Amino acid sequence: MPKGESYSKVKNLVNQHKLHTICTSGNCPNIGECWNRGTATFMILGDICTRDCKFCGVTTGKPLPVNEDEPQRVAKSIQLMQLKHVVITSVDRDDLPDLGAGVWVETIRAVKQLNRGTKLEVLIPDFQGKKELIIQVANARPEVISHNLETVERLTPTIRSAAKYRRSLDVIATIAETGAVAKSGIMLGLGETETEVLQAMDDLLEVGCKVLTIGQYLAPSKEHLPVAEYIHPEQFEKYRTIGLEKGFSFVESSPLVRSSYRAEQHAEA
Structure with a gap:
């Protein structure tokens, strides 16, 4: 169970400033460990997503107006927490004319202005594949830009409501072209084969991905897609070794790994 002095401090700050975190919205199993390290992954643009992916615990529906x-609230909270590395993600906002890109830029600039020594990682949606919006966010200069592939190509239509495998690869290619560290993540235990996982690795490397996270899928509720298989830790370690041999700069691979797990190390890629 999550507990501890640092955990309580982070929790109080998040509640006090009415912030959303993927740590809570996504039912992350690492919330105790990460919040006790004084790190948290902020979620902007509200906590209601316009998409309905079968693996995700974030609420789906009609989002509220942009706050x-x-x-500024996110930037101030990071300052109060004295964070040296920050991860920010968001829900999908397909309802907005710019799909939320403007708020992304404002948030990155506000964080950097108020927290000069803080390294920033952003985990972005696909922005419907609109390259100009991805570049707009990249031009705000976060150190790491991540976009999750989530699963292998065959399973993508089953678990992702609107995103497409090849579109996500195009997003990562655009990120790499901007000069930022490009990062992505996949889940295991959805019914994929080892051959498919290795193909996904190759596909990511081909478009310039430098950092890869691999974790075990856990169903957020009984209404979500059930777990097809629990992958043995030795298999995760095998994928980590293979990924490094293939050419990734960093590979985090174990059952409880999530996109932002130990993210402070990934900016060095």
Whole structure:
């Protein structure tokens, strides 16, 4: 169970400033460990997603209007927490004309202005594959830009409601072209084969991905896609070794790994 002085401090700050975190919205199993290290993954643009992916614990529905002071609240909270490495993600906002890219830029700039020594990683949606919006976010200069492939190509239509495998690869290619560290993540235990996982690795490397996270899928509720298989830790270690041999700069691979797990190390890629 999550507990401890640092955990309580982070929790109080998140509640006090009415912030959303993927740690809580996504039912992350590492919340105790990460919050006790004084790190948290902020989620902007509200906590209601316009998409309905079968693996995700975030609420789906009609989002509330954008909160105009959110960028400053996130930046101030990071300052109060004295964080040296921050991860920010968001729900998908297919309802907005710019799909949320403007708020992304404002948030990155606000965080950097108020936290000069803080390294910033952003985990972005696919922005419907619109390259100009991805570049707009990249031009705000976060150190690491991540976009998750989530699963192998064959299973993508089953578990992702709107995202497409090849579109996600194009997003990662655009990230790499901007000069940022490109990062992605996949889940295991959805019914994929080892051959498919290795193909996904090759596909990611081909488009310039430098950092890969691999973790075990855990169903957020009984209504979500059931776990097809629990992968043995030795298999995760095998994938980590293979990934490094193939050419990734960093590979985090174990059952409880999530996108932002130990993310402070990935900026060095």
